[in-house]
Amino acid sequence: MQDVVGFETRCLHALVKVFPDEELREQPYTRGSALRGETFDFQVAYRAPALTKPIRVSVASALGADITLREVGLAPSELPCQRRHDDNVLRVTPGLYPDPLYPIDEEQGVTGIHYQWRTVWISVELNEGTPPGTYAVTVRFAAMTGEKFGEESFRLEVMPAVLPPQTLIHTEWFHADCLANYYGVDVFGDAHWLLIERYMQTAVRHGMNMVLTPHFTPPLDTQVGGERPTVQLVDVRKEEDGTYAFGFGRLLRWIELCDRVGIRYFEFSHLFTQWGAKHAPKVMAEEQGELRRIFGWETDAAGEAYMSFLGRYLPALMEFLREQGLEERCYFHISDEPLLEHMPWYRSASELMQAHLGDMPIIDALTHYDYYEQGLVKRPVPANDHIEPFLERQVPELWTYYCCVQYRQVSNRFFNMPSARNRVIGVQLYKFRIAGFLHWGYNFWNTQYSLQPVDPYRVTDAGRSFPSGDAFLVYPGKEGPVESIRMEVFYEGLQDLRALQLLESLAGRDRVLAMIEEGLAEPLTFSRYPTDAEWLLGLRERVNEAIRDTSESNRRGESNESGEYIERRE
Known part of the structure; x- marks a missing residue:
């Protein structure tokens, strides 16, 4: 649409990534549907013929919903993808990629830059009581003096059904030390706790219902022999006779915070080092009046000292969890991503953990089926490009994950990947009845191995180590998180699942x-699926229509195809 000469606007779906150095080829997208209780996203792209600022952006609608406007920002990438990438990418060159979603200041508005296409992201949060019907959502661009530049109107149909609660367990690893580093606050000081709460609230709004809980500083993404800042929730005191006493006050505060914001599950951090389970995590203890490290890289994980420590700690932790009524909400880790050659160390750790934890679920990201087959981990989390053997053997309560090395054929969310490749995970999780999804990077703002912290607005690839988009989903704002396109789109996938x-x-x-596989040349898998956004959007529209039609039929008391009566559902 064009009002002021040369000012252009175009309505787009949320799976388009608009680059400022490309002509906009996407066709207008002006209609969609959503269930009550769902967040629906779309975009309006705009282009000005000359440097134009400030431009006021506003929204008008009769829809009873929270509507948020944000500016799609650009983030730099020096490493957009792995060398042996597949063809399902947007570009492979370093440069600026659309990703952060910045709040729009009413006074500063947005800026039109010399024929560059830029985008405003619109999120419509429907409540469960929104009356069904079709509503216009109109986005207007104008000068601060009131002169109209242009506008777009999107028509959103609200379906007569409520999106059900999420059953998938979803964790994005929460790095408490990165918050303290970036904001320059004391670990577990009042300012740190406030930041933790705000970042957790944002995570919960986007489908995260489990949180990595650092009873001891997680031994993750740490250089051998190095260490990350201490974020240990459990107090340890080593007595003169060699026994230990434990304090759970900070852990209880963490749990109460999680309850307050809506976190359901606690994922206790790994008790053995990453990639091998050969060493202990950093454990700080008070000994003879001084706080010192009593275990770490120098510790043989299978040695008597650490095994004896865990033999006292794990029963104390279990007693605390039972007192708090948390037995059904806790999961544990041994070691992240063990290889086959690490099995002897992992076996030793697994036997000890199972002896003390009983039937408490232990989950670990891994690729080799042998670990499950030999009973070393009962809740395996295979990568989505190594999940087939687990599916073929019908492993119950199966989880999956992806990270920087899952970049050929499977779903992932790098900067340079189409957003449809991010969102399709929801359909895959549904088809294969996946119980949980894990990712390692909610807010990892360090270089690889945590050698130093980074400014995530300048370094998006962990110091030229992981493709941009792997290490974090949120950027640090002044007082809390700045969300990303990738975060919103992944949540759309979780809503598809529901x-x-x-x-x-x-x-x-x-x-x-x-319905999912209608018209497909082959069955949908984790590595074979339609890659175009139109298929995914069309499937969701057909699902919504079927929900509406079936709901209306049920309300009339009609029977389903098998002749059984379906009770009325709202």
């Missing part, structure tokens, strides 16, 4: 699976 589950409850799983 919508598919709702349709299954109304019409049966066979109908949903048939």
